[in-house]
Amino acid sequence: MSKFSDFFSGDFYSDSNHLFHSPSKKKKVSSSTKSKKGSKVPSKNAMGSSSKKKTMKLTSKSKSTDRKTRRSRDVTTMKKTKDRKSSSSSAPVYQNYIFKKIQRSKEPSKKYEAIFQHYAKKDKLKVVSFGSTEKRDYTQHKDKNYRDFYLKQNKIDQNNLMSPKTLEQMILWNKPSFQQSVEIYKKVWKRKSKEL
Helix, strand or coil: CHHHHHHCCCEEEEECCEEEEECCCCCCCCHHHHHHHCCCCCCHHHHHHHHHHHHHHHHHHHHHHHHHHHHHHHHHHHHHHHHHHHHHHHCCEECCEEEEEEEECCCCCEEEEEEEEECCCCCCEEEEEEEECCCCCHHHHCCHHHHHHHHHHCCCCCCCCCCHHHHHHHHHCCCCCHHHHHHHHHHHHHHHHHHC
16 A cells, blocks of 8 residues: 555556656745745855954954053153153252252251252252360361371272262361362262262
8 A cells, every 4th residue: 555655645647558667846936935934144255254354353353452561661761761861960869869959957966968869759868966065177277298198097989979978078177178079079979970
């Protein structure tokens, strides 16, 4: 029965005592109906180009951000160097300080005081008092022999120009004139600032 049922499932044509079985025809779907049913599927080339465009956009964005960060860093470094140059051009910087002036000390036991200003923090001042009022110095007695004897016992230490001992030796025991000693101290300060 299965053979006969399979045989008689289709359509028949009679022609001179012969029966011919016509196979069932499949309906062909046109490309227009396919396009109507759904949206067109993009090709592999189109997919690849779109992904490439997206990656290109991401890389361009990352490059632009990197450039912006580099520019900001360069600007900050340039500002720092400009500030450093401006401060050093106007006044030499030694150990982050600028020499301002020497004046009479406010302490009764000291003769003078040196004032130093921080190159970045202008409100930060360093005041160093030096020279005992109980002893006479070379600017007062003008005795070279006593000066040489004093300098042999107390050698000038130029590694720390802001110490009270160095200030006393270079300003009160260097030249007979107070102003000449201050000018020499300024020159040494400038030379030491260039070496840093």
